[in-house]
Amino acid sequence: MHNLTIAELVKGLQSKEFTSVELTQHFLDRIASLDPAYNAVITVTAERALQAAAAADQRLAAGNAPDLCGVPILHKDIFCTDGVRTSCGSKMLDNFIPPYNATVVENFEQAGAVVLGKTNMDEFAMGSSNETSFYGPVKNPWATDSVPGGSSGGSAAAVAARLAPGATATDTGGSIRQPAALCGVSGIKPTYGRVSRWGMIAFASSLDQGGPMARTAEDCALLLNCMASYDDKDSTCIDREVPDYTATLSSSVKGLRIGVPKEYFSEGLHPGTEEAVRAALADLEAQGAELVEISLPNSALSVPAYYVIAPAEASANLSRFDGSRYGYRCENPKDLEDMYCRSRAEGFGEEVQRRILIGTYCLSAGYYDAYYGKSQQVRQLIQQDFVSAFENVDLIMGPTCPSPAFKFGSKGDDPVAMYLEDIYTIATNLAGLPGMSVPCGMVEGKPVGLQIIGNYFDEARILNVAHQYQQASDWHTKAPEGIA
Amino acid sequence: MSIERREIEKLATLSRIAINEETISEVSQRLGSVLELVDQLQAVNTDGVEAMSHPMQATQRLREDEVTELNRREALQAIAPETEDGLFLVPKVIE
Numbered sequence: 228m229h230n231l232t233i234a235e236l237v238k239g240l241q242s243k244e245f246t247s248v249e250l251t252q253h254f255l256d257r258i259a260s261l262d263p264a265y266n267a268v269i270t271v272t273a274e275r276a277l278q279a280a281a282a283a284d285q286r287l288a289a290g291n292a293p294d295l296c297g298v299p300i301l302h303k304d305i306f307c308t309d310g311v312r313t314s315c316g317s318k319m320l321d322n323f324i325p326p327y328n329a330t331v332v333e334n335f336e337q338a339g340a341v342v343l344g345k346t347n348m349d350e351f352a353m354g355s356s357n358e359t360s361f362y363g364p365v366k367n368p369w370a371t372d373s374v375p376g377g378s379s380g381g382s383a384a385a386v387a388a389r390l391a392p393g394a395t396a397t398d399t400g401g402s403i404r405q406p407a408a409l410c411g412v413s414g415i416k417p418t419y420g421r422v423s424r425w426g427m428i429a430f431a432s433s434l435d436q437g438g439p440m441a442r443t444a445e446d447c448a449l450l451l452n453c454m455a456s457y458d459d460k461d462s463t464c465i466d467r468e469v470p471d472y473t474a475t476l477s478s479s480v481k482g483l484r485i486g487v488p489k490e491y492f493s494e495g496l497h498p499g500t501e502e503a504v505r506a507a508l509a510d511l512e513a514q515g516a517e518l519v520e521i522s523l524p525n526s527a528l529s530v531p532a533y534y535v536i537a538p539a540e541a542s543a544n545l546s547r548f549d550g551s552r553y554g555y556r557c558e559n560p561k562d563l564e565d566m567y568c569r570s571r572a573e574g575f576g577e578e579v580q581r582r583i584l585i586g587t588y589c590l591s592a593g594y595y596d597a598y599y600g601k602s603q604q605v606r607q608l609i610q611q612d613f614v615s616a617f618e619n620v621d622l623i624m625g626p627t628c629p630s631p632a633f634k635f636g637s638k639g640d641d642p643v644a645m646y647l648e649d650i651y652t653i654a655t656n657l658a659g660l661p662g663m664s665v666p667c668g669m670v671e672g673k674p675v676g677l678q679i680i681g682n683y684f685d686e687a688r689i690l691n692v693a694h695q696y697q698q699a700s701d702w703h704t705k706a707p708e709g710i711a
Numbered sequence: 712m713s714i715e716r717r718e719i720e721k722l723a724t725l726s727r728i729a730i731n732e733e734t735i736s737e738v739s740q741r742l743g744s745v746l747e748l749v750d751q752l753q754a755v756n757t758d759g760v761e762a763m764s765h766p767m768q769a770t771q772r773l774r775e776d777e778v779t780e781l782n783r784r785e786a787l788q789a790i791a792p793e794t795e796d797g798l799f800l801v802p803k804v805i806e
Contacts, residue, residue, distance in 0.1 A: 326786035419766050433764060462771055531749045542726065549727065552799055556792040560802050568729035580728055584719075584738070585745050587726045601752050603762035608755070610763060642741055643748050659766020683767065 228253050229389035230711065233298055233446035236392055240287055240297045247287065247297030251280035251341050254299045258343065258390045261710075265366045267375075267384040269304050270312055271344040283339045295453055296339030301394040303382050304345035305352060306332050306437070307426040315428045316348040316360040316378075319548050319555045319574035329426025330458045331395060331437050338453045343391055346381030350576045351545065352402055352430045354378050355648040356638065359578045364635060367410060368707040369673050373632035376406030382440050383410035388710055393441035393450050397427060399434045400533050401628070401652025404664035407440055408627035408676020411666045413693065413703060414440035415447050418684050419659035420465035422451075423458035431540035432463070434533075434656040443703055444665060444693035448472035451686060467684065475687045476694040481515030483692065484620040490526040491625030491651050503668025503675040504626045510699055511624075511692070519620050523612040528605050529654040530646055535589050535602035536657070541579075542586025548574065581642065610658040617682045622692060626651055627664040627676030651678060661686050665693045666702035674702070713743040 228250055231239065239245050255273050262268050276299065283297035307313045307325035309332075314320045328336065335342070349359040357365040357380030365380040367373045368388040375384040379396035383406035386394055396403045398416035407414030415438045422437040429435060439450030455469045487508060492501060512518055550556035550570030557573050560566030575583070589598035616623060628648060638644040655662040660680055667677035677696070681689040697703050719739050723730040730738065784797055793800040 322790075324790055326783060326790065420769065459774075463765065463769060465767060465769065528752065528755060531751045534745060535749050535752070546727075550792060551801055552787075553790045553792075562802050563804050564727075565729075566802055567727040568723075571727055572729035572731075575728070580726075581738070581741060581745070583726050583728065584722045585742060587722050588714075588742070588746070589749075591722070591725065597753070598749065600762055601755075601757060602749075603764060604757035604760040605752055605755055607760050607763040608757070610766065641744065643744050646745075646748065 229257060229392070231392070232443050233392045233441055233449050236298050237294050237449070241292070243287070247280040247283040247341060248277060250297065251276050251299050251343070254343055254391055261388055262390060264371065265368055265384050265388055266363055267347055267365050267381040267388065267390060268301065268344045269314055269347050269362050269381070272311055272342060275311070276341050276343050279341045283341060286339050293338040294449055295335065297341060299341040299343050299391055300335065301343050301346045301382060301385050301391040302332060303348055303379055303394065303396050305348060305397055305428045306395060307428070308332050308342070308345065311345065313345065313428070314361070315352070316350040316362060317575065317579070318361045321361065321555065323554050327426060330423035330456065330460060331427065331454055334453050334456055340453070346379070346385055346394055348381055349378035350579050351428070351541070352378035352397060352399055353541070353578050353582055355401065355405055355645055357381070358635065359576055361576060367632045368710060369411060370632060373634050373673065374409065376409035376632065378402040379440065380406045383407050383412055383414065386410070386412045386440050386442060387707060389706065393439060393446055395437060395454065396440050397435060397437045398656065399430050399537060400656050401649040403438050403440060404627050404652050404662055404676065404678060405649060407664040409632040409674065411674030411702070411705060412440055412442055413444050413447050413663070413665045414438065415451060415663040415686065415689065416655070416661060417451065417455060417686050418661045420463055421455050421661070421684065421686065423456060423461040423464050425458055425460040429544040431537040432544060433540060434537060444690050444697055445473065445476055448476060448690045470687050472687050472690050475691045478691050479515065480511060480692055480695045483516040483622065484519055485511060485516050486519050486521035486616050486620035486623040488521050488523045488526065488623060488625055490523050495629050495647070495650070496626060497630035497670065499670030500626050500630055500675050503670065504677055507667035507677045507696065507700070508624060511696060514695060514699060521616045521620060521623065523616060523654065525605070525608045525612050526654055529609055529657055530650055532602040532605040532609065532657060533653045534585070534646055535598045536606065538582040538586030539589045539599050540586070542583045542590065545579070545583055578642070606657045609654050613658045613660060622688065623680040625678050627678040628652070631670045631673035631675060655680050659683070661689055663689045663693055665696060666705070667700070668702060669705070713739045714746070
């Protein structure tokens with residue numbers, strides 16, 4: 228059952244080929260037996276899952292159940308789940324049991340989806356390798372000596388290892404697309420404002436966006452149908468109808484204009500990655516799409532701009548963790564100041580502390596204009612690059628990341644080397660555009676991702692093209708050794 | 712590029728993060744390498760470019776000034792480190 232796609236599971240459940248309880252038990256068993264090798268799941272909610280599955284089976288028996296009714300999924304441990312610990316990969320929230328559900332979690336609950344548990348992640352979503360998690364790194368199912376990517380590494384590894392057919396994730400600078408690429412799964416970061424951020428623990432509020440991961444683009448469409456919604460509780464959510472993302476999957480790509488940015492094929496790109504991405508583009512060309520070379524001249528500025536804006540917003544967002552109302556409090560504080568300073572020093576890991584310090588620096592008196600103000604202006608330039616490009620093309624494509632999964636510890640000492648991992652993904656967050664990664668090849672036994680960037684609210688077209696690509700390729704069907 | 716010890720101490724105070732004496736030079740070096748990266752921005756000409764804070768130039772919505780949240784004090788305080796009579800307890804502030 229674990230090799231079926233979500234679309235197939237929906238059919239199987241609706242036609243009573245198997246029950247949600249059977250399906251749920253099957254995935255719970257897989258998590259119990261396989262996950263010790265990957266560390267993709269922080270919390271397993273077996274009892275709740277089986278109760279939800281039994282309830283889903285009743286809804287299915289009654290007929291008219293929503294698509295995802297009875298389908299097991301995992302949530303990234305950044306989404307608040309009522310009554311279930313939500314750690315955000317941090318010691319700071321190791322004891323945090325939220326009294327409410329994130330809107331995304333609520334949407335899946337309403338649809339009758341079954342939550343198997345919560346996935347591992349970089350602490351507060353700050354990382355590209357999952358090495359910053361308080362719960363230890365997730366291992367890439369394709370090569371356990373290598374990183375799964377981050378920050379949604381647990382979700383990506385879990386989907387790759389068939390521990391769940393789909394999972395939620397979030398993307399602030401590439402945290403859906405990069406792990407999806409490194410683990411050989413499909414994942415989409417929607418337009419900023421498409422998915423509610425309410426109850427999704429904030430990292431950089433002007434960039435954070437939730438999205439789904441699954442093995443196929445069709446499954447991502449099914450999950451996004453449920454995940455995307457307008458939400459009054461998120462003031463940056465955009466009030467715009469959510470289309471049925473599955474309705475346009477089979478449209479032809481004939482005549483589609485695909486922009487290929489020359490900046491995404493420059494120095495630093497692994498030759499094997501380039502070859503796989505070029506081959507995927509050629510496949511789409513063979514299907515009738517037209518490739519157009521474009522330029523995004525300010526691309527190189529996206530990493531520096533991001534590493535001002537994201538830490539600046541993080542330093543403000545993370546000021547709420549002070550040991551007063553929830554989360555970690557240090558032992559025997561001698562006064563209030565000591566409680567704040569030690570709770571934060573002991574509760575936050577090294578990378579989180581580094582980003583808070585950088586963010587505080589960039590926002591402090593005398594530096595604000597030079598750093599934060601300047602970055603917000605550069606952000607405008609980066610957005611303008613995309614706006615101009617989309618006057619002439621329908622989609623933009625290139626590699627998701629510069630090379631396949633790297634080995635643990637190989638970028639540990641230099642934060643900047645790690646930051647450059649997101650060089651192709653960050654610009655879309657700065658511009659607020661939707662982007663997706665789908666598997667398009669293998670290098671040295673590790674997966675390569677093709678990135679598809681769309682115009683604002685053009686998720687349906689991204690998913691359509693990704694689906695058409697997957698109709699003519701089989702990279703998304705490959706499984707790591709020992710998984711099938 | 713590295714940041715002066717004095718400056719690191721000030722940032723740590725502003726951030727309310729207790730910083731370990733032994734790690735200051737390491738922190739200074741790593742922050743320095745990040746600042747070197749972001750300093751690339753200074754060379755960009757942004758004269759007349761408006762700062763961007765929301766990709767769709769959305770503005771904050773207004774709503775009627777009505778109570779929309781239920782009082783959930785007990786549930787919210789159940790997860791607090793220390794409470795008493797419906798209040799959050801912290802170390803004594805005023806002697």
